[in-house]
Amino acid sequence: xxxxxxxxxxxxxxxxxxxxxxxxxxxxxxxxxxxxxxxxxxxxxxxxxxxxxxxxxxxxxxxxxxxxxxxxxxxxxxxxxxxxxxxxxxxxxxxxxxxxxxxxxxxxxxxxxxxxxxxxxxxxxxxxxxxxxxxxxxxxxxxxxxxxxxxxxxxxxxxxxxxxxxxxxxxxxxxxxxxxxxxxxxxxxxxxxxxxxxxxxxxxxxxxxxxxxxxxxxxxxxxxxx
Amino acid sequence: xxxxxxxxxxxxxxxxxxxxxxxxxxxxxxxxxxxxxxxxxxxxxxxxxxxxxxxxxxxxxxxxxxxxxxxxxxxxxxxxxxxxxxxxxxxxxxxxxxxxxxxxxxxxxxxxxxxxxxxxxxxxxxxxxxxxxxxxxxxxxxxxxxxxxxxxxxxxxxxxxxxxxxxxxxxxxxxxxxxxxxxxxxxxxxxxxxxxxxxxxxxxxxxxxxxxxxxx
Numbered sequence: 001x002x003x004x005x006x007x008x009x010x011x012x013x014x015x016x017x018x019x020x021x022x023x024x025x026x027x028x029x030x031x032x033x034x035x036x037x038x039x040x041x042x043x044x045x046x047x048x049x050x051x052x053x054x055x056x057x058x059x060x061x062x063x064x065x066x067x068x069x070x071x072x073x074x075x076x077x078x079x080x081x082x083x084x085x086x087x088x089x090x091x092x093x094x095x096x097x098x099x100x101x102x103x104x105x106x107x108x109x110x111x112x113x114x115x116x117x118x119x120x121x122x123x124x125x126x127x128x129x130x131x132x133x134x135x136x137x138x139x140x141x142x143x144x145x146x147x148x149x150x151x152x153x154x155x156x157x158x159x160x161x162x163x164x165x166x167x168x169x170x171x172x173x174x175x176x177x178x179x180x181x182x183x184x185x186x187x188x189x190x191x192x193x194x195x196x197x198x199x200x201x202x203x204x205x206x207x208x209x210x211x212x213x214x215x216x217x218x219x220x221x222x223x224x225x226x
Numbered sequence: 227x228x229x230x231x232x233x234x235x236x237x238x239x240x241x242x243x244x245x246x247x248x249x250x251x252x253x254x255x256x257x258x259x260x261x262x263x264x265x266x267x268x269x270x271x272x273x274x275x276x277x278x279x280x281x282x283x284x285x286x287x288x289x290x291x292x293x294x295x296x297x298x299x300x301x302x303x304x305x306x307x308x309x310x311x312x313x314x315x316x317x318x319x320x321x322x323x324x325x326x327x328x329x330x331x332x333x334x335x336x337x338x339x340x341x342x343x344x345x346x347x348x349x350x351x352x353x354x355x356x357x358x359x360x361x362x363x364x365x366x367x368x369x370x371x372x373x374x375x376x377x378x379x380x381x382x383x384x385x386x387x388x389x390x391x392x393x394x395x396x397x398x399x400x401x402x403x404x405x406x407x408x409x410x411x412x413x414x415x416x417x418x419x420x421x422x423x424x425x426x427x428x429x430x431x432x433x434x435x436x437x438x439x440x441x442x
Contacts, residue, residue: 034246038350039260050249122260127247135359135373152374159381166388170262173392177399184406191413195420202424206431213439 035128037167039067042074042113042121049110054101054129062087062109063126065094067174070119075112081105091115094171124171132160246272248347253335258328263352264391265324267384270356271296271348274314275333278343285345292344293334301325310334318356324391353387354380 034052042048054060066072073091080086080103087097101107113121145153251257261269275292276285294315298307300323307319321327333344357380363373436442 034349035355036247036349037352038348039262041258041260048249050247052247135363135370135377148371149374152371152378155378156374156381159378159385162385163381163388166385166392170388170392170395173395173399174262177395177402180399180402180406184402184409187406187409187413191409191417195413195417198417198420198424202428206428209432210435213435213441 034130035126035132037124037126039122039124042069042111042123044116044118044120045114047110047112047114049108050125050127051106051108052127052129053105054107056101056104058130059098059100060107060130061096061098061126061128063094063096064092064111065124065171066092067122067124067171068178069121070116072121072175074121074123075115077110077112079108079110081107126167246347246349248345251333251344251346253333253342253344256330256332257346258330259348259350261327261329261350261352262325263321263327264387265321267353267387268318268320268356269327269329270351271317271329272315272351273317273331273349274347276313276345276347278345280342295332295334297330299328299330301327324394353384 040048052060062078064074064076066074071091072093074093076087076089076092076095077085078087078097078099080101082103082105086099089095109125109127111123111125249257263269273294275294276287277292278284279286292313293310294313295310296307296315296317297305298317298319300306300321302323302325306321306327307317311317317329329350331346354377357377359373359377362368362376368376433442
């Protein structure tokens, strides 16, 4: 219903740039593009699901990465609106999956941590649906692009790739950093325990040895009396 | 004309909130999201809460009674923002320290037990994604090409910030590694000293003990 409405609106109000802008935005939104990136804490023994409504024939990109907790693994599955599993990974650390929606409806992405009873996981998720929304007022006329426009588009694409790569590196670095911090504190704890153990063993050795010799004394006296 | 703009804007709002990611929480549950951002970066969170309606077995599109408590903490665990918003809201904050910012949401429900289910639509935009270019173009009267360049500039700026943040994190990482390294070194030295002292004391003690017991 909305789709049939918007062209008439455009014809009506071609004089007003404001309305045109709103109308283009509306058209852009009709494809329901959304890109959301977030990191969440998955509790132990828990399963968290996220839902996203996708229209038919829209391409979607799904990516996840576990950046901390346990063995850095998580169970992941994606379901289509009819409940059919379209993607499944068990105990995965990171992966990405690109698909084209075959049905209109709610797609479900679930992260399961049921297999680990103690460790909670930090999971990064990137869920992009549809293409990036175009700049307002840019894509409404279908004229041939000038060289400046094409190159700016190419630069924009390149910069987007750089940003993605940076995110990737940041997550990798976070993994490494968490491990290093763990190692640091473990070294600290273990070395103090080790020192305590050495001192304790030294003292106990002496005590046992002394005890051993003092125990001999009465038995010797016993033999002597015999 | 004005009505048209209004109705279109309204439609836009409805459409905008209708798509995007959502999840379910119970009324008393608390849900947190972590965003790792460089400093001076704007984060915009859009959300909308719908209450489960057992009669229609669906979710009510608007639930005026429900309020959401939103709390944002920065990497030093300092509260950046903590407020109660209505069932639909838009939160925007700018980071002043680089690091993990934790955004927590929970409803202001007074239910004792888990209560009803809530459906939360959520959209988080960080950095240059948070800029509304339609607004920028209108306000500054930029041409198409100028707007494109403007977007590229914003992206480059974001990349620079991210790189600075990366440098900062690398420094922290190196500090941790160096700390581990020096701890291992000093500990091994200290341990050797402890062992030598212990052995020396043991021998001396045993010797005097055997002499006292006239065993040697």
